[in-house]
Amino acid sequence: xxEMGRRPGFLGYSSFERSKIAFxxxxxxxxxxxxxxxxIIPIIxxxxxxxYDWKLVGxxxxxxxxxxxxxxxxxxxxxxxxxNTSLYAGASVIxxxxxxxxxxxxxxxxxxxxxxxxxxxxxxxxxxxxxxxVAWKWIYDPRYGILNYILSFFGMQPIGWLIYPxxxxxxxxxxxxxxxxxxxxxxxxxxxxNIPAVYYEAASIDGAAGWSRFRHITxxxxxxxxxxxxxxxxxxxxxxxxxxxxxxxxxxxxPGRAVRVLLYDIYENGFRYFRMGYASAEAVILTLxxxxxxxxxxxxxxxxx
Amino acid sequence: MGGDQTRIDCFGINEGLQVPMIVPAQNLEGRKRRMKRIIPxxxxxxxxxxxxxxxxxxxxxxIWTGFPELEPFYKWxxxxxxxxxxxxxxxxxxxxxxxxxxKLTAAxxxxxxxxxxxVGPYIAIKLxxxxxxxxxxxxxxxHLKGGAWSKFSVDYVTIGGKTYGIPxxxxxxxxxxxxxxxxxxxxxDPNSPPATFPDLLQAATKLTKYDSAGNVVRSGHSMxxxxxxxxxxxxxxxxxxxxxxxxxVPTGGGKWRNDLDNEAGQRALQxxxxxxxxxxxxxxxxxxDSEAFVTESTAMFLRESWVIGEIKSKNPKLEYGxxxxxxxERWDTLAQPWSVYMSxxxxxxxxxxxxINFLTGKEAAAKLVELSGWIPDRLDFDWQSLVKKTPxxxxxxNPPKGMGFFAxxxxxxxxxxxxxxxxxxxxxxxxxxxxxxxxxxxxxVHEIGGLIDSILKxxxxxxx
Numbered sequence: 001x002x003e004m005g006r007r008p009g010f011l012g013y014s015s016f017e018r019s020k021i022a023f024x025x026x027x028x029x030x031x032x033x034x035x036x037x038x039x040i041i042p043i044i045x046x047x048x049x050x051x052y053d054w055k056l057v058g059x060x061x062x063x064x065x066x067x068x069x070x071x072x073x074x075x076x077x078x079x080x081x082x083x084n085t086s087l088y089a090g091a092s093v094i095x096x097x098x099x100x101x102x103x104x105x106x107x108x109x110x111x112x113x114x115x116x117x118x119x120x121x122x123x124x125x126x127x128x129x130x131x132x133x134v135a136w137k138w139i140y141d142p143r144y145g146i147l148n149y150i151l152s153f154f155g156m157q158p159i160g161w162l163i164y165p166x167x168x169x170x171x172x173x174x175x176x177x178x179x180x181x182x183x184x185x186x187x188x189x190x191x192x193x194n195i196p197a198v199y200y201e202a203a204s205i206d207g208a209a210g211w212s213r214f215r216h217i218t219x220x221x222x223x224x225x226x227x228x229x230x231x232x233x234x235x236x237x238x239x240x241x242x243x244x245x246x247x248x249x250x251x252x253x254x255p256g257r258a259v260r261v262l263l264y265d266i267y268e269n270g271f272r273y274f275r276m277g278y279a280s281a282e283a284v285i286l287t288l289x290x291x292x293x294x295x296x297x298x299x300x301x302x303x304x305x
Numbered sequence: 306m307g308g309d310q311t312r313i314d315c316f317g318i319n320e321g322l323q324v325p326m327i328v329p330a331q332n333l334e335g336r337k338r339r340m341k342r343i344i345p346x347x348x349x350x351x352x353x354x355x356x357x358x359x360x361x362x363x364x365x366x367x368i369w370t371g372f373p374e375l376e377p378f379y380k381w382x383x384x385x386x387x388x389x390x391x392x393x394x395x396x397x398x399x400x401x402x403x404x405x406x407x408k409l410t411a412a413x414x415x416x417x418x419x420x421x422x423x424v425g426p427y428i429a430i431k432l433x434x435x436x437x438x439x440x441x442x443x444x445x446x447x448h449l450k451g452g453a454w455s456k457f458s459v460d461y462v463t464i465g466g467k468t469y470g471i472p473x474x475x476x477x478x479x480x481x482x483x484x485x486x487x488x489x490x491x492x493x494d495p496n497s498p499p500a501t502f503p504d505l506l507q508a509a510t511k512l513t514k515y516d517s518a519g520n521v522v523r524s525g526h527s528m529x530x531x532x533x534x535x536x537x538x539x540x541x542x543x544x545x546x547x548x549x550x551x552x553x554v555p556t557g558g559g560k561w562r563n564d565l566d567n568e569a570g571q572r573a574l575q576x577x578x579x580x581x582x583x584x585x586x587x588x589x590x591x592x593x594d595s596e597a598f599v600t601e602s603t604a605m606f607l608r609e610s611w612v613i614g615e616i617k618s619k620n621p622k623l624e625y626g627x628x629x630x631x632x633x634e635r636w637d638t639l640a641q642p643w644s645v646y647m648s649x650x651x652x653x654x655x656x657x658x659x660x661i662n663f664l665t666g667k668e669a670a671a672k673l674v675e676l677s678g679w680i681p682d683r684l685d686f687d688w689q690s691l692v693k694k695t696p697x698x699x700x701x702x703n704p705p706k707g708m709g710f711f712a713x714x715x716x717x718x719x720x721x722x723x724x725x726x727x728x729x730x731x732x733x734x735x736x737x738x739x740x741x742x743x744x745x746x747x748x749x750v751h752e753i754g755g756l757i758d759s760i761l762k763x764x765x766x767x768x769x
Contacts, residue, residue, distance in 0.1 A: 057414050057435035077725070142590035157518060160590045163531055164735060260728075271407045273721045274431060 043287065046280045054277035056270065061277070068281035078282060081265040082289075084169055088261060089237035092176045096233055097226070099177065100184035105218070107185065108192040118189070122182035129179075133246035136175045137162065140247075162247055168259050172243055180236070184229050191225030192218065227301040231294050238290050239263060262286050364653050365394040366660060369419035371405030374611055378676040382664050393656050403534055413437050413648060420657050421664070423473055423645045426461070426713050427535070427720040433469050434717050439649055440467035448662045453683045458642045461712065469646065471665040472682035474673060476643025477713070479543055479607050480700045481505070481628040487512055487523075487604040498605075498628035502547060502576060505605070505631050509586035512604035521588035527603035528580060530734045531589050535723035539713075541730055542639065543607050545573035546711050549634035552722060553714060553757060560768020561714065561761055565726075566754025569634065571746050574733060582740045589735065599623065610701040614678020617695075627697040629705050638704070641712035642682045674698070718764035722757050729753050 013021065050068050054061045072078050103121070107114045124132070139147050140161035148158045161171040199217045203209075208216065241263035248259060262282065270279030368379050376399040383395030398419070400408065406428050412418035413432055432438040441449060446468050449459060458472045485495035491511040499505040509525030516522050529540035542552060550569030553561040564570075580586050587603075595612050597603040599619045607630065616623050630638035645664055647657045663669060670681035674691055680701050688702035713719060729752065739745045761767035 055435065056410065057431055057437055059436065077728075143592065158520065158590055163589045165732065268724075271411055272724065274410065 046283050046287075049277055050280035050284050052277045054275075054280070056274035056276050064277070068278045069285075071278060072281055072285065077260060077265060078262075081260045081262045081282075082285075084260055085238055085240065085262040087169060088173055088176070088240055089234055091170075091173045092180075092237040093230065093233045095173065095177045096180055096184055097229065100181050100188060100229075103181070104185045104188035104192060105214070108189055118182070118186060120182075121185050124179045125182040127179075129242040130246055132179065133175075133243040136243070137247050140171055162259075172240070172247070172259060175243060176237065176240065180233065184233065187225055187229050188222065191222045195221045223301055227297065230297050230301070234293055234297065235290055238286065238293075241267065363392045363394055364656055365396055366421060366653060366657060367419040368395060368397045369405060369409060369422040370397070370399045371402035371424070372611070372677070372679075373399040373401075374614060374677045375399065375423070375679070378669075378673050379664075381672055381676060382660075382669055385669075386660050386663050390656060390659070393660075402536075416649070418648050420651075420653055421645060421647055421661060423643060425476065425643060426641060426715045427723070429470065429644065429646065430464070430715050431717050431720070433464055437649075438469055438646060440469055441471070442650075442654075442658055445471060445647075445658055445661060448665070453667070453685050454642075455682075455684055457710075458682055461642050461715070462644055464715065470644030471661055472642030473645040473665055474643050474677075474679040475610075475682050475701070476641055476679075477539070477609060478640040478680070478701055478704075478710075479609055479638050480630055481605060481607055482598055482612055483605045483626055483628060484512075484598070484601060484603075485624045485626055487601070491604075495626065498626060499631055500628075502544060502631045502633045506576070506580060506584060506586065509580065509605060510584050513584075513586045515585070519585075521585055521591050523601075524588065524591050524593075524597065524603040525586035525605065526580060527591075527593050527597045527606040528577060528587050529593065530577065530581060530587065531593075531731055534727055535720055537727035537730060538723040539639070540607065541573065541577070541726075542711075543630065544576050544633075545569065546637055546639075547630070547633040547635050548572040548576070551711070552726060553719070553761065555714070556768035558768060559716075559766070561716065561718075561766050562768060563754040563757035563761075565757065566751050570750040570754070571743070574730075574739075574746050574750055575743075577730075577734050578736075578739045578746065581734055582737050598625075610680045610698060611678040613695060613697050614674075614676075617678070625697070627700045629700050629708055635709070636707060637709040637711045639712065640710040643679075716764075716766060718760055718766050721764075722760050725756060725760065726753055729756060 051063060051065060052061050053064045053067070107117055111117070139145050142148060142158045142160040142163065145161070147161065148156075151159070159167065162168050195218060199221070200213065203213050203217055240261050244259050244261050244264050245267070248264075263286070266279045266282045266286070269275045269282065366383070368383070370376065370379065376397050379395070379397045383397070387393050387395070399405070406424065409418060409422060409424060410428065410431070414435070414437060429438065440446075449462070449468055449471050454472055459468065462468050462470055462472060481498060483495075483498050488495040488498075488508075491508075493508055493511060499508045505526060511525070512523075513521060513525035514523040529537045531537075538552060545551060545565065548569040550567055550573065551564040554564040556562050565573075581588070591597065592600065592602040594606065595608060595615050598606050598608075598612065599616055601620075601623070613627070616625065630636070645661055647654070647661055665681075665683070667683065667685060670683050670686045671691075673679055673681050680686075680688075680698065686702075688698070692699045692702060729749070733739060733749045733753075736745075736749075739749065758767055
């Protein structure tokens with residue numbers, strides 16, 4: 001017996017259902033095509049380039065297999081870049097979340113000026129990176145910077161924030177945390193406000209309050225948003241470039257090695273030394289690192305959820 | 306349809322019908338109003354098309370430079386050239402040197418680069434090596450070999466028997482700028498500036514000013530000690546070369562090796578370490594470079610002639626002198642032609658070639674100094690009247706007898722060598738543990754030497 005209006009067809013779908021599915025795919029096609037052109041094909045092309053001794057200038061580009069990857073193993077600057085980028089990303093994500101979560105929790109309560117504070121925190125995020133980096137370069141200036149000026153009231157000697165290797169990377173991390181704080185807060189606020197009040201009411205009846213309420217209700221129910229913030233923050237932090245580029249320009253700036261990050265190293269190899277094949281190999285490694293970290297984060301947060 | 310409200314179709318819209326068409330007067334008025342609106346629009350579009358056609362017929366020569374101080378010179382040259390070449394326009398783009406080099410090297414291979422540009426030999430050789438820069442056409446070659454340039458300059462731009470570009474200016478001839486007022490205040494004779502590097506350090510100790518906590522507030526000798534980039538190594542070479550070494554030296558057959566992992570390299574690095582940490586005549590946290598000299602935040606520094614132009618425009622009352630590069634084991638200064646090039650042949654080639662000849666001609670040479678401070682590379686340049694007007698140019702245009710010159714090696718690996726060495730040097734300069742630590746200094750120069758040789762090997766340019 002057949003149901004009314006439904007006839008058996010390919011994979012058990014009726015022709016109406018098939019046309020609905022086809023329509024969905026058709027509607028998705030332009031965006032999928034764009035995604036393929038702008039994302040997938042360049043990634044494949046980058047991997048392909050990484051197998052060649054591909055110079056930005058020059059017509060001889062021999063296939064060299066995995067030689068670029070072998071070169072990376074012995075490249076001290078590449079490992080320094082990996083180390084710095086990992087430190088930058090790890091510290092930025094951990095500090096960013098640690099600071100933004102309590103602020104978001106406070107703003108999610110019945111704070112009178114909550115929207116105003118949200119706007120204030122969000123402002124740095126929407127400010128373009130280049131002028132921001134220039135401004136921070138001045139803030140960090142050892143002689144004329146406002147940071148050292150403020151610290152001088154506490155009897156501190158001027159500090160070369162962007163000059164000394166052990167400080168420069170942390171100066172960049174502080175700037176990144178500050179810039180992305182608003183973004184994290186807004187996302188976490190969305191998550192916090194979507195937690196049904198009924199759980200809190202039940203918790204109150206059971207006598208749970210404060211930390212125990214946060215630990216057993218807020219935190220577990222916030223995990224999907226936390227995962228999203230964690231993944232996007234990690235990807236963004238691994239892609240750090242602009243601030244390093246802007247703040248290391250000029251004769252009064254950060255040392256190249258102290259703040260050498262992976263994208264800067266890729267940029268320098270590709271566009272300064274014209275080693276596009278080598279830079280592509282670095283880009284492939286960066287993609288794999290970010291991909292692996294994202295998968296790990298997914299697994300960790302999901303397994304706990 | 307009343308008579309007042311109707312009009313015969315006078316526009317012949319319906320002529321084919323042979324029937325007098327009655328059109329409502331209101332419609333006709335509306336059509337006229339529309340026409341009144343359309344006519345100015347048509348005129349505007351026609352004017353724009355005409356303007357676009359005129360613009361298209363004009364030739365625009367794009368000029369790129371990494372020296373913003375050259376922009377007024379290029380603009381002057383463009384305006385002068387256009388007088389005898391109606392229909393030729395110029396667009397000048399200037400950015401910082403490193404940004405310009407990166408933009409240029411990305412644009413040239415894709416055919417989107419400028420028509421005319423000036424660039425250092427370390428970048429030009431990469432483009433030449435890749436076949437992206439054409440050799441000089443016969444008329445430009447003849448202009449170059451017409452006797453206005455020294456044999457050294459002509460040889461410097463000759464690669465594989467062909468000449469590339471025309472030397473526009475002497476790109477790196479460096480000398481010692483010193484503040485005479487500060488010399489007097491420190492009890493030093495402003496008429497006898499330091500003649501050797503040890504003298505320079507000694508004078509710098511007297512010229513440095515400190516605050517109550519012992520921090521440098523005015524450096525005695527401003528050295529390039531931070532910021533990275535190949536420029537830092539270039540400045541280090543002022544000391545290194547005169548200490549008896551260099552970054553790389555030829556070993557014959559187009560091969561090179563490092564000349565830094567030796568006593569000269571150790572001496573040069575120690576000079577920096579002592580200056581920064583032992584005698585504290587400079588500090589990474591104070592202002593540096595021309596900015597420091599112009600604002601009187603340093604007493605001395607080593608730089609090229611363009612600084613004279615900068616002082617003229619930013620602090621004309623500055624009381625300063627320019628002395629030759631100090632001696633040490635050797636007495637040489639960096640001096641090399643900085644050339645102007647045309648990109649590949651195209652529709653504008655004739656005008657571009659003529660413009661390059663004009664740009665590097667005798668008439669433009671005087672304007673180059675006047676507008677930028679850089680000195681031309683031409684031999685027939687009237688330097689006497691220049692020196693009479695601005696005595697500080699004397700050292701640059703009429704170097705003392707006995708002083709020699711050294712230049713950047715024209716080979717593709719050199720830019721990478723300089724840039725990567727700079728990164729290592731910055732790290733070493735900031736390392737206080739290297740004070741009175743000969744073993745430490747020896748280890749650092751050995752590491753840097755190894756780095757240089759490894760880069761040369763990768764380029765297939767290493768020789769023992």
